Amino acid sequence: MPEDMSGTRVVVDADLCEGHALCIQLAPEVFDLSDEEIAGAAPMGGQWDQGTWDAVKSAVDACPRQAISLLNTSTKGQ
Numbered sequence: 001m002p003e004d005m006s007g008t009r010v011v012v013d014a015d016l017c018e019g020h021a022l023c024i025q026l027a028p029e030v031f032d033l034s035d036e037e038i039a040g041a042a043p044m045g046g047q048w049d050q051g052t053w054d055a056v057k058s059a060v061d062a063c064p065r066q067a068i069s070l071l072n073t074s075t076k077g078q
């Protein structure tokens, strides 16, 4: 089922992340580890294809710390 993910951002809570890197294994084009071994997400939500979004959703489910959130920042309708 198609899903409009435009305006959606992927956010990693640095306070929760423990650097397990499961998210990076699932979606390496989206997640990366910082020097402090805390995952960060590339700031290009909404520009990925459906396969990448599926990988992001798998990472959300797989994260043992539930540190990954999908935030809809769409301002449609202002």
Ligand code: SF4
Pocket (backbone or CB within 6 Å): 012, 016, 017, 018, 019, 020, 021, 022, 023, 024, 031, 038, 039, 062, 063, 064, 065, 066, 067, 068
């Ligand atoms: S899977 Fe979760 S805890 Fe592990 S690096 Fe990714 S965001 Fe951090």
